[in-house]
Amino acid sequence: MACGLLLSVGSGVANASARVPQARTDDVSALRAEALNLQQQLYQEATTWSGAHTYYDSYDGKTYNLGYEYQAIAYYPTQNLLNSAQSVADYQYIIGQLNGWLADFNAYTANFSDLTPYNQVHATDLQLMQQNDETVGQTIVISLAEQAMRVYQDGKLVNAFQVVTGMPGHASLPGSWWIESKVTNTTFFSGEQPGQDGYYPPTPIAYAMQYHSQGYFIHQSWWRSQYGPDNQFPHLDAHGTLFANEGSHGCVNMSTADVEWLYNFLLPDASIHRWVCIDELPLFQRPIDQDSFADNIVFWHKAKVA
Secondary structure, eight states, rough: OOOOOOOOOTTEEEHHHHHHOOOOOHHHHHHHHHHHEEEHHHHHHHHHHHHHHHEEEEEEEEEEEHHHHHHTTTTTTHHHHHHOOHHHHHHHHHHHHHHHHHHHHHHHHHHHHOOOOTTOOOOOHHHHHHTTOOOOSEEEEEETTEEEEEEEEEEEEEEEEEOOBOOOTSSOEEEEEEEEEEEEEEEOOOOOOSSTTTTTOOOOEEEEEEEEEETTEEOTTTTTOOOOOTSSOOOOTTTTOOOGGSSSSSSEOOOOOHHEEEEEEEESSSSEEEEEEEEEEEEEEOOTTTTGGGGGGGSSOOOOOO
16 A cells, blocks of 8 residues: 655755765665565465366356466566666555555455355455555455455445456456546546557446556446456456456446445545455545555556456
8 A cells, every 4th residue: 555755844954955864785685585475475375276276167167276366466566666666765664555455365265265144344455444544435346256346335345245256367457446536427448459459349338446657447348247256357247248258357347227326425525534454355435646656656457447
């Protein structure tokens, strides 16, 4: 989670730089080594768990690793963050992100074995909201393990929905994010040509809420009729279009009625904290610090919004 930095400037501005110690090379090297170790730990833990937890898809006859979202995020956007990092602050941010993803992964594996119905409070939800100090305000918890969303107000569950998240190769991003913007009656474009991977025709969308830069949204998916467990993998959606027969390209898909409720529930004031937690991943809304390190990173994922 990116943090803002508040600097208090007094009458001694001209001499301020002389009082700020420069980061030593060995400090940066030590932090980089810590970040690399955490990156490797996340990838190894995710890979080991995924190897022992698979899903056989009778629709296409293939076996898929579960938890593929964490294998992916261990390198993307992590590697881009590492490649761009230069300062102590940069590496401290990356270390914070990786520790957060490790906590999210532990919640994912715990939730995988939790038989609590999707529309009831989960222990991992409360754990992550407390961990992120977000028990006040609006919080959306998206469970990749359950393909479900739970909506909280001041720590109390107010609604729950089944969803569809990113397919293998186009994973939704685990982590703690926030609702950056809300739009209605827009059109999504794939940025690809017909026949290319990830192509879909221009698609009208009634409700969409961006939870991450580079085109990651929670949005209407009128072309689907099925939501919930295993719909992120290839399947037959008997009452949907051809584009309904697999998961999304990284977005969180909802039915029209469900996403309309969510869109109207979320307060319009951009200063209100609205966190989104994706598996367990809380999505929150808060002001965006345009000057922060995280906001200036060019993320790996192309803007594919289906």
